[in-house]
Amino acid sequence: xxxxxxxxxxxxxxxxxxxxxxxxxxxxxxxxxxxxxxxxxxxxxxxxxxxxxxxxxxxxxxxxxxxxxxxxxxxxxxxxxxxxxxxxxxxxxxxxxxxxxxxxxxxxxxxxxxxxxxxxxx
Amino acid sequence: xxxxxxxxxxxxxxxxxxxxxxxxxxxxxxxxxxxxxxxxxxxxxxxxxxxxxxxxxxxxxxxxxxxxxxxxxxxxxxxxxxxxxxxxxxxxxxxxxxxxxxxxxxxxxxxxxxxxxxxxxx
DNA sequence: ACGGTATATTGAAGATTGTCAATATATTCG
DNA sequence: CGAATATATTGACAATCTTCAATATACCGT
Numbered sequence: 638x639x640x641x642x643x644x645x646x647x648x649x650x651x652x653x654x655x656x657x658x659x660x661x662x663x664x665x666x667x668x669x670x671x672x673x674x675x676x677x678x679x680x681x682x683x684x685x686x687x688x689x690x691x692x693x694x695x696x697x698x699x700x701x702x703x704x705x706x707x708x709x710x711x712x713x714x715x716x717x718x719x720x721x722x723x724x725x726x727x728x729x730x731x732x733x734x735x736x737x738x739x740x741x742x743x744x745x746x747x748x749x750x751x752x753x754x755x756x757x758x759x
Numbered sequence: 760x761x762x763x764x765x766x767x768x769x770x771x772x773x774x775x776x777x778x779x780x781x782x783x784x785x786x787x788x789x790x791x792x793x794x795x796x797x798x799x800x801x802x803x804x805x806x807x808x809x810x811x812x813x814x815x816x817x818x819x820x821x822x823x824x825x826x827x828x829x830x831x832x833x834x835x836x837x838x839x840x841x842x843x844x845x846x847x848x849x850x851x852x853x854x855x856x857x858x859x860x861x862x863x864x865x866x867x868x869x870x871x872x873x874x875x876x877x878x879x880x881x
Numbered sequence: 882a883c884g885g886t887a888t889a890t891t892g893a894a895g896a897t898t899g900t901c902a903a904t905a906t907a908t909t910c911g
Numbered sequence: 912c913g914a915a916t917a918t919a920t921t922g923a924c925a926a927t928c929t930t931c932a933a934t935a936t937a938c939c940g941t
Contacts, residue, residue, distance in 0.1 A: 660820060662828055663811030669804035676802035681929090682791035685877070689785030692881035698782060700888055706784055713930055715889055734887055734938055740881065749878050755807070756871050759814035759862065803899085822918055835900055837919055856908055856917055 663758055672755060675748045678724045683707060684717050688740060691727055695739035703738075785880055794877060797870045800846045805831055806839050810862060813849055817861035825860075 664672075679685060686707060691698055704714045718738060721727045725744045729736045786794075801807060808829060813820055826836045840860060843849045847866045851858045 660812065660816040660824065660828075662808070663815045664808050666804070666808075666830070669807045669811075673802050673804040673807055676798050680795050680798035680802045682788070682795040683929095685791040685795055686784070686786050686788075689791075689877075689880060690782065693785045694782040701886090702782065706782075708788075709929090710931055711888075712890080712932080716929080716931095719889080729888095731888095731938085736888065745878070745881060752874060755811075756867070758811060759867060805899090823916095831899090832901055833918075834902080834920080838899080838901095841919080851918095853908085853918095858918065 664755075672751055675724075675751060678720065678726065679748070681717070683709060683713070684721060687714075687717055687721060688726065688745075691738050692740045692745075696730075696737055698739075699735035699737055701735070786877075794873055797846075797873060800842065800848065801870070803839070805829060805835070806843060809836075809839055809843060810848065810867075813860050814862045814867075818852075818859055820861075821857035821859055823857070 679688075687703060690703065690706060700711070700714055700718065703718075704711045707714060709717075718727065718729070722729065725741060726748075727738050727740055729738045731737075801810075809825060812825065812828060822833070822836055822840065825840070826833045829836060831839075840849065840851070844851060847863060848870075849860050849862055851860045853859075
């Protein structure tokens with residue numbers, strides 16, 4: 638024959654051919670789920686911009702500032718702020734009529750560390 | 760009065776009170792959209808595990824291996840592989856009956872760099 | 882207390898995503 | 912060619928996400 642018979646090189650199974658999970662899996666079910674959840678929180682342009690604004694002006698930005706800076710209406714801003722707050726990434730402090738938000742650096746650093754670990758394992 | 764009148768310190772507007780976008784915005788509309796797109800691609804447990812497996816066993820893993828290692832059916836594996844391939848993160852090479860996937864390190868590094876830049880700006 | 886402003890919540894509607902059975906396509910072997 | 916295996920695609924369905932108008936809540940100044 639002209640074409641060489643392909644043989645799957647994957648080891649340690651009795652069945653020749655395919656589908657022997659003898660390889661390195663790398664990420665636990667739980668690890669993947671947790672990291673995916675953190676990434677999902679970041680994976681939205683409005684939330685990224687919210688974080689960026691707050692990180693650089695922390696403690697001095699109220700919701701109306703954010704609404705003015707972003708192309709969405711006030712309920713949408715509040716919605717994303719809530720997601721970020723529930724995810725532990727930001728916190729809000731009421732000062733008078735306004736609520737000032739700021740990034741929680743520790744949590745942000747935790748995500749950064751989780752990502753670094755993920756990439757390190759690649 | 761006992762309570763001090765709150766005054767928004769945000770500068771450079773003629774309107775006293777609120778909503779003067781004099782602060783640092785930090786992320787362009789486009790930058791945020793692009794980064795969010797990359798993050799969305801990563802933000803799924805199955806895709807994270809696919810990447811981890813492929814990164815550590817690159818070029819030696821066929822779809823049936825992946826299906827065996829993950830808690831989803833074959834069409835779902837193919838679906839996520841397609842998303843990753845369309846996103847430039849992996850590539851597949853047909854060898855005989857099987858198609859072997861591998862991570863594209865450059866693209867993965869690009870995402871890592873984009874993330875690093877994002878966190879650096881925080 | 883009242884009117885005004887800031888923010889949150891609710892509810893609805895549309896868009897996107899995730900999963901899988903069924904089916905199609907490609908490849909190998911006999 | 913025809914059967915068997917590997918992978919991709921289609922189509923349907925459910926779940927989740929995104930946005931916003933309408934409304935509610937909280938606070939301020941008068």
